[in-house]
Amino acid sequence: MKFIKTNKGKLSFQIDRREKALFFQVLKLYPLVPANHQQLSRAEAKPEDQELLEEALATQHKEHKRKLDAMLKAKSRFQANKQGYRFTLKDDQLEWLLQVLNDIRVGSWLLLGSPDGPAETFAALNDDTAPFFWALEVSGHFQMNLLAAATGGRTARAESPSAPESE
Amino acid sequence: MPDIEQEEKSKSELEPGYLVICWNDPVNLMEYVTHVFQAVFGWNKTKAEHHMMQVHNQGKSVLTRESMEKAEHYVHQLQKYSLHATMERDE
Numbered sequence: 001m002k003f004i005k006t007n008k009g010k011l012s013f014q015i016d017r018r019e020k021a022l023f024f025q026v027l028k029l030y031p032l033v034p035a036n037h038q039q040l041s042r043a044e045a046k047p048e049d050q051e052l053l054e055e056a057l058a059t060q061h062k063e064h065k066r067k068l069d070a071m072l073k074a075k076s077r078f079q080a081n082k083q084g085y086r087f088t089l090k091d092d093q094l095e096w097l098l099q100v101l102n103d104i105r106v107g108s109w110l111l112l113g114s115p116d117g118p119a120e121t122f123a124a125l126n127d128d129t130a131p132f133f134w135a136l137e138v139s140g141h142f143q144m145n146l147l148a149a150a151t152g153g154r155t156a157r158a159e160s161p162s163a164p165e166s167e
Numbered sequence: 168m169p170d171i172e173q174e175e176k177s178k179s180e181l182e183p184g185y186l187v188i189c190w191n192d193p194v195n196l197m198e199y200v201t202h203v204f205q206a207v208f209g210w211n212k213t214k215a216e217h218h219m220m221q222v223h224n225q226g227k228s229v230l231t232r233e234s235m236e237k238a239e240h241y242v243h244q245l246q247k248y249s250l251h252a253t254m255e256r257d258e
Contacts, residue, residue: 038246040239041253049239056243095206099248102199106249109194116193140196147198 001142003149004086011094011149016084026138030068030100031061032107064100067093089149098146101139108136185238187230190251191222203248204230207241232257 001019004012015023035058040050071077071093078085089097111132115121125133189200197219204215208230221228230252231241238254245252 033249039253040242041255043255053243053246057246060247098199098202102195102249105196106194136194143196143199147196147202150202 001145003145003152006149006152010088010090011152012086012088013145013149014081014083014086015078020078020085022138023142024072026104026135026142027068027072027100029104029107029135030065031103032135033103033110035061037110060099061103064096064103067096068100094146094150098143098150101143101146105136105139105143108132108139112136181234181236183232183234183237184257185235185254186232186257187238187241187245187252187254189218189222189228189230189245190253191226192251195250197223199248200250203245203250207244207248 001013001015001023004014006012035054038053038057039045040053078087109115109132112121112124112129115124121133189204200219200222201212201215204210204218205212208215210218218228218230230245231238233241235254242252242254
């Protein structure tokens, strides 16, 4: 996946056929992080506040899953060309896609047993956990591509004389 | 009496006595953490990277000190990005 340009608030990417298949395959794993994984506080949290947090995260998972399914089904989003496919994302779509990919990355890490560093990660690998290592690495690869686009988009907006100041 | 208690509770919730803390973990990418800080707090890249490096090198970074409600809001936002963030009372 390669970030091409930003135009009128839309970010354009080029992706080849094999990479697109990989992208879809990893996105289908969403969600992997359980809603009760996160804690509001290490020291003190009222049960009702913790419950509220878990409800908010569960609602987000549902909403992201709905958007994701729509994106994976919409054939018009990926326009075929000689090199593979061209697709565009708006800023808000880029944000939820980053959240989705990081959920897959963090969830895979949890399923690997939360290893601390490469040595522990490799020690945790077996036939059952290997797919989570794959998902951890692949989701990270696509995150880095989207982050490059986010940085590029931010730079382009800052250089545009009509761009509103956001930072 | 209950009214006074209620009033004191509300006052304490409104005071900026809660720290929003991001904790280190070995899974979130450094570039991603920087991006999330920029997106959630509207910080420039230099400030976001400074806090990201604090998380990385010192194990945690205090991102902001807020009222209970605002601290909860920020923790929710950070956790939507799957960062390891909590709110703690500033003793």
